[in-house]
Amino acid sequence: MSEHFFAPCPRGLESALAAELTRLGAAQVSPVESGVGFQGDWPLCYRVNLWSRLASRVLWRIAHGPYQSEEEVYRLARAVDWPSYFDVDQTFAVSTVARRCPLKSLNFVTLRIKDAVCDRFRDTRGRRPNVDTARPAVRLAAFLDATHLTLYLDTSGEALFKRGWRKSKGEAPLKENLAAGILHLTGWQPGVPLLDPMCGSGTFLMEAALMALHIAPGLGRGFAFERLENFDAQAWARLRREAEAECRPRQQLPLWGSDSDAAAVRHARRNFAEAGLAPVVALERKDVLELEAPAAEGVLVTNPPYGERIGDLATLAEFYPRLGSVLKQRFAGWRVFIFTADTRLPGLMRLKPARRTPLYNGPLACRLYEFPMVAGSHRRQR
Structure with missing residues (x-):
C-alpha cells in the first residue's frame, strides 16, 4: 500500500533530493521549499532512511485537514488512532512548524496536540504515554499553513545527517x-x-x-521506524543484508x-x-x-x-x-x-x-x- 512521506533537506538541495528519491524508487516525487514529498510502500521508507545522503528526515503523513482554531487542531489530532502507531509505554514529543498560520501561539498549538494524543491513549488504553522532549522514542511533527494542519510521524529518529561515524566534531562542523x-x-x-x-x-x-x-x-545507526507498531523486521533485515553486500x-x-x-x-x-x-x-x-x-x-x-x-x-x-x-x-x-x-x-x-x-x-x-x-x-x- 502506498503511503505519503515528506523528506526535509537543506534549502537549495530540493532538486538534487528529488532526483535521489526517484533513483531509490519513490513515486509522485514533488519538491517544495526545504524538502520533497513522495509516495511509496514501507520498504521504500526503510530504503530512503538507509540510503539517502541528502534528506534530513523521512516523515510519514498520517493526518491532514482544515482548521480555524486551536480546538479544531485538537479534534483533528484526537481523531488519529495513535495506539495503532506506537505503544503507550513509549515516550513521545511533538514539534510544530507553521507558515502564515493565523493562530497566536505555536506553543499552545503544540500543547493541544500533546493533549489530544494523551487523551486518545487514555480513552483506548486507560493510561497515557509520557512526554520526553530530549530523547523521545517517537517524534510527532505538525505543520500548519494558513488553512490546513498536517500531522507526521518521524520514521528516522535522530536526523539522517547523523550517520553515526562522527565521534570528534571540532569547531562548527558542516552537516x-x-x-x-x-x-x-x-x-x-x-x-x-x-x-x-x-x-x-x-x-x-x-x-x-x-x-x-x-x-x-x-548502515551504522538505528531508526525510529523500528519502534513503530507496523515495523516489518524481515523486510528491514533483507535491506540491511543487501546494503552490506554492496x-x-x-x-x-x-x-x-x-x-x-x-x-x-x-x-x-x-x-x-x-x-x-x-x-x-x-x-x-x-x-x-x-x-x-x-x-x-x-x-x-x-x-x-x-x-x-x-x-x-x-x-x-x-x-x-x-x-x-x-x-x-x-x-x-x-x-x-x-x-x-x-x-x-x-x-x-x-x-x-x-x-x-x-x-x-x-x-x-x-x-x-x-x-x-x-x-x-x-x-x-x-
Whole structure:
C-alpha cells in the first residue's frame, strides 16, 4: 500500500533530493521549499532512511485537514488512532512548524496536540504515554499553513545527517547531508581526485569515501521506524543484508585532506579511524597557502572557516588574495568549489566565479562558488 512521506533537506538541495528519491524508487516525487514529498510502500521508507545522503528526515503523513482554531487542531489530532502507531509505554514529543498560520501561539498549538494524543491513549488504553522532549522514542511533527494542519510521524529518529561515524566534531562542523549535496553539485564522481585543503573534521572527505565505497550512510545507526507498531523486521533485515553486500573493499582512494589546525587534523583522523576508513584517505597538517596539487587535475572543495580559525575580517581580506594566487599558480586544470557565507570572497580572491549556487547552512545564507582554474590569470586566458 502506498503511503505519503515528506523528506526535509537543506534549502537549495530540493532538486538534487528529488532526483535521489526517484533513483531509490519513490513515486509522485514533488519538491517544495526545504524538502520533497513522495509516495511509496514501507520498504521504500526503510530504503530512503538507509540510503539517502541528502534528506534530513523521512516523515510519514498520517493526518491532514482544515482548521480555524486551536480546538479544531485538537479534534483533528484526537481523531488519529495513535495506539495503532506506537505503544503507550513509549515516550513521545511533538514539534510544530507553521507558515502564515493565523493562530497566536505555536506553543499552545503544540500543547493541544500533546493533549489530544494523551487523551486518545487514555480513552483506548486507560493510561497515557509520557512526554520526553530530549530523547523521545517517537517524534510527532505538525505543520500548519494558513488553512490546513498536517500531522507526521518521524520514521528516522535522530536526523539522517547523523550517520553515526562522527565521534570528534571540532569547531562548527558542516552537516553531512549538506556536504553530500555540495559534492553532488560539484559533479564529483568516485575515482576523480578530490582535495579539501581546509578539511576541519573531514566531512566532505568522509561523504566522498562513503560514496566511493558504496556504503549506505545509514548502515551504522538505528531508526525510529523500528519502534513503530507496523515495523516489518524481515523486510528491514533483507535491506540491511543487501546494503552490506554492496560495500566495496576499503582501499586507498584519491582523497586528500589537510588543515593548518593540528586539532582539526586529529579530529578528522579519529573520525576516519572510528569509521574503519583510515586507509582510504591521506590527511596531513599543512597551511593551504603551502599546498601543491596532488594530481594533474581534480576537484577541490572546501568550506573556509571564515572568522573562526583564520581570524577577523581584516585578516581574511589579506588571506583571500593570497589564496587566489595559490589556486591560479598551482591548481591549473582543477575545478575549485568554495562554500561560504562571505560574499566578499570572489572579489578579494580576484577570481570570477563560473557559477554561484545559493544554499543554506541552517538559517545562514551561503553560496557555492565554482572557479575553473587555468594557467595564468583569467584575463590573459581570454
